[in-house]
Amino acid sequence: MNQDAFDISLSLFALIDWHGFFFLLFAAIACIAALMVVLTDNVVRMALHLILSLGATAGLFFLAGAEFIGAMQLMIYVGGTLVLLVFGVMLTAQTQLVALRTPASDRVLAGILAAALLAVLVQAAFSIESWQKSGQGIVSAPTATPLGMALVGVRVDQSAEANLLDAKGGYLLPFEIVSVHLLVVLIGAAYLARAKRRRVPRPVDLMASVDSVEPNSSVDSPSTVLSGGSE
Amino acid sequence: MAEFLIETIGLPTWFAWTAVAGLSAFLILNVIAGGALVFIWAERKIAARIQDRLGPTRTGGRFGWLQSLADGIKLLAKEDLMPDGADALLFRLAPYVSFCASFCAFIALPFAFDTVGQRLNVGVFFVVAVLGLEVFGVILAGYASASKWSLFGAMREAAQVVSYEVPLGMCVVVPVMLAGSMDLVTIGEKQAGWAVNWFIFHDPFTFVIFWVYCTCAIASVNRAPFDLAEAESELVAGFHTEYSGLRWSFFFMAEYGSMFLVSALAAILFLGGWNGPVPVSELLGFSDGVAATAPFALRFIGCMNLFLKATAGVLLMMWIRWTLPRLRIDQVMTTCLKYCTPIAAAMFLGVMLWQLFLPGGLVPGSFRAAAGVREGWLEQSYRKESAEDESLSLKKLSRHISEVSR
Numbered sequence: 001m002n003q004d005a006f007d008i009s010l011s012l013f014a015l016i017d018w019h020g021f022f023f024l025l026f027a028a029i030a031c032i033a034a035l036m037v038v039l040t041d042n043v044v045r046m047a048l049h050l051i052l053s054l055g056a057t058a059g060l061f062f063l064a065g066a067e068f069i070g071a072m073q074l075m076i077y078v079g080g081t082l083v084l085l086v087f088g089v090m091l092t093a094q095t096q097l098v099a100l101r102t103p104a105s106d107r108v109l110a111g112i113l114a115a116a117l118l119a120v121l122v123q124a125a126f127s128i129e130s131w132q133k134s135g136q137g138i139v140s141a142p143t144a145t146p147l148g149m150a151l152v153g154v155r156v157d158q159s160a161e162a163n164l165l166d167a168k169g170g171y172l173l174p175f176e177i178v179s180v181h182l183l184v185v186l187i188g189a190a191y192l193a194r195a196k197r198r199r200v201p202r203p204v205d206l207m208a209s210v211d212s213v214e215p216n217s218s219v220d221s222p223s224t225v226l227s228g229g230s231e
Numbered sequence: 232m233a234e235f236l237i238e239t240i241g242l243p244t245w246f247a248w249t250a251v252a253g254l255s256a257f258l259i260l261n262v263i264a265g266g267a268l269v270f271i272w273a274e275r276k277i278a279a280r281i282q283d284r285l286g287p288t289r290t291g292g293r294f295g296w297l298q299s300l301a302d303g304i305k306l307l308a309k310e311d312l313m314p315d316g317a318d319a320l321l322f323r324l325a326p327y328v329s330f331c332a333s334f335c336a337f338i339a340l341p342f343a344f345d346t347v348g349q350r351l352n353v354g355v356f357f358v359v360a361v362l363g364l365e366v367f368g369v370i371l372a373g374y375a376s377a378s379k380w381s382l383f384g385a386m387r388e389a390a391q392v393v394s395y396e397v398p399l400g401m402c403v404v405v406p407v408m409l410a411g412s413m414d415l416v417t418i419g420e421k422q423a424g425w426a427v428n429w430f431i432f433h434d435p436f437t438f439v440i441f442w443v444y445c446t447c448a449i450a451s452v453n454r455a456p457f458d459l460a461e462a463e464s465e466l467v468a469g470f471h472t473e474y475s476g477l478r479w480s481f482f483f484m485a486e487y488g489s490m491f492l493v494s495a496l497a498a499i500l501f502l503g504g505w506n507g508p509v510p511v512s513e514l515l516g517f518s519d520g521v522a523a524t525a526p527f528a529l530r531f532i533g534c535m536n537l538f539l540k541a542t543a544g545v546l547l548m549m550w551i552r553w554t555l556p557r558l559r560i561d562q563v564m565t566t567c568l569k570y571c572t573p574i575a576a577a578m579f580l581g582v583m584l585w586q587l588f589l590p591g592g593l594v595p596g597s598f599r600a601a602a603g604v605r606e607g608w609l610e611q612s613y614r615k616e617s618a619e620d621e622s623l624s625l626k627k628l629s630r631h632i633s634e635v636s637r
Contacts, residue, residue: 018248044374048321051367068353075360079396082366086389089374089382144353144413 022063030056038110041101043088047081054078068144151175255348259337263488268299270487274549281553309476316377317473325375326474326481329368333488336361340495341416343505343533354415355403358496359396362451365489366392369453369460369470372482376473384469388453388460391563395450398571402444405437405582406430406500419504426508431501434589436581441501443575445547446566448493452486455552459560487545494544495537502540505533 033053040046054077061070102110151171272287275298279286291297313322339354339361341347351357366388373385409430410418422428431441450457461469471482498504512529558566 042318044318044321044371048324048371067351067357071351071353071356071360074364075356079360079363082363082370082389082393085367085370086386089370089385144356 019063023060026056026059026063029053030060044085047085047088050084051078051081054081068147255338259334259348262337262491263334263484266491267484267487268303270490270545271299271302271483272296273546274552277546277549278553281550303480306476306480311476311478312473314377314473318375318377321371321375322473323478325368325372326478326485327368328371329365329485330481330488332361332365332368333485333492335364336489336492339415340492341419341499341504342495342537343530344420345416346530346534347416350414350416353413355407355413355418355496355500358415358492359400359403362489362492363392363396365485368482368485372474373470376470378473380466380468380472381470384460384462384466384472387462387560388470390560391453391457391459391567392451394564394567395447395571398443398567398575399447399451401572401575401579402440402447403496403500405440405579408582408586409433409437415499415504419499419506422503423506424510424513426503428506429501429503434582434585436578436585437501440575440578440582441497443571443578444497444501447571447575448497449548449551450563450567452489452493452548454486454490454548456555456558457563458552458557459563462557464557490545490548491541494548495541497544498537498540505530505537507532507536 030053033049033056036049037046037053040049054073058070058073058078061067061073272295276286276294287295287298289295290301313319336358338348339351339357341350341354347354369388370385373381373383373388376382406418407413410421412418412421422430426432430437432438453460459469460466461471463469466472471479474482512532
């Protein structure tokens with residue numbers, strides 16, 4: 001009896017479509033965590049749920065064989081949330097911001113917007129012919145080399161002749177524009193965040209200036225010079 | 232290995248894959264946990280010797296070699312405390328987050344040719360990305376402990392990790408550029424042969440950038456002299472002040488795990504990976520220097536090679552920890568932004584120019600010839616393998632589907 005039950009459960013276990021199982025698992029984690037981001041009050045927990053959601057999305061990418069995109073997702077999105085988390089921790093160190101409550105009107109507005117976006121995305125996803133067929137999930141994983149080649153302007157996925165005829169194949173220009181843009185943002189951030197120093201002369205300089213003052217015009221005592229300098 | 236189980240022994244497909252996955256996970260877990268046991272003992276002995284004392288001597292007979300096990304039992308028996316004001320969920324979750332990040336990075340780390348949990352074609356990138364996630368556990372622990380010391384420690388750690396990821400990334404890119412691949416197996420196999428083929432000896436720039444990598448790696452795993460997050464003279468114990476027992480030990484397993492990981496990564500990227508300094512097996516005629524056809528025992532020896540190199544890296548970290556004083560936070564930032572990043576950038580440029588103008592090395596033909604042959608072979612075999620795998624799995628899948636539908 002027990003043996004039979006064990007055999008049946010074993011055969012059921014063998015029948016599980018593992019690809020589908022993991023897809024559903026990661027998708028469920030991503031969706032539930034995304035909902036929790038909206039519904040939680042605590043900023044740090046929000047950030048944690050966001051990390052979970054983005055991490056599960058990375059899992060979906062790995063499942064689809066897109067290893068480069070998956071690693072990118074981990075590095076940029078999940079890693080970027082780190083800074084968000086730090087800000088969350090810094091904000092909640094003061095007590096008035098521990099709980100962030102959203103007003104009901106904002107929730108309704110956000111709900112309407114999200115529903116509209118979801119409708120558009122679902123419609124767009126189901127309108128693509130080639131996504132309707134089953135068994136599209138398993139593809140051979142191409143290496144990151146074609147991506148890198150395309151980034152410097154050589155599209156190896158297109159044929160050589162097409163590449164010659166149509167020179168707009170690569171992604172060099174967009175890549176450069178984005179990187180220059182990021183550089184500008186970095187410099188701007190460093191400029192805004194720099195420590196604004198007051199010009200306080202060092203005591204050594206003051207003493208030197210006192211020394212250089214003519215002996216007969218020594219109306220200013222060193223103490224007034226010091227107090228004047230430290231404004 | 233899964234194919235072997237299916238074809239030769241005749242196990243069902245699902246069972247073979249599950250068994251192989253379980254075995255890989257089990258082995259990796261043992262590398263981390265067993266490694267932590269050994270390294271904690273080694274750390275205590277080395278610290279003691281550097282400070283002119285004996286360290287553990289009694290537990291387990293000579294040398295106190297069972298000391299870590301005794302510590303582990305002590306930690307198991309400790310009371311699991313949590314502060315009143317703590318965020319209970321995050322407090323409990325934090326150690327596991329740290330440990331999982333450390334564990335996940337090992338999945339893509341090859342221990343010998345093709346002896347890897349999951350061969351990713353972006354292996355380097357994956358390992359570096361996942362390694363950066365370990366800091367989440369630290370920040371969550373610092374926040375959830377509801378303690379000033381913990382919060383300070385976590386904030387310092389966050390600032391340090393975010394800034395050191397930049398030069399670390401630049402250092403890692405250099406071997407990727409030399410090998411022309413982000414696949415760790417390919418990078419390691421390109422350095423086969425004599426020790427002069429190792430990327431650290433490729434040109435003067437890579438030699439310099441190896442040491443920059445070492446600095447950044449020590450900083451990114453939060454070891455002294457960069458251990459501001461747990462500066463015990465200022466912050467009690469930093470982010471793990473409020474932890475005790477097994478949760479506390481999870482943080483330490485994660486720390487020793489990532490120490491081993493960055494050392495192994497250094498070994499693969501710069502020090503020839505699983506290849507010894509002298510190609511002994513090739514000289515003795517046991518193999519023709521092609522890793523895929525080499526006997527299985529050679530892969531085992533390759534594993535030993537990599538473990539030796541990684542252990543040497545970990546011991547170097549311990550030596551540094553017990554020799555140098557802790558840096559101040561501004562010194563940490565200065566080291567990163569004023570020294571490591573510019574040096575890494577300049578060396579990156581240098582390696583690029585070297586590759587352009589002296590692709591054969593100073594002695595023409597010594598380096599690139601071997602690598603060129605190997606490169607072609609690797610690409611071909613990898614493609615053939617993957618094509619075969621694909622057709623095999625597709626066939627299996629279709630058969631499976633037809634069975635199910637029937």
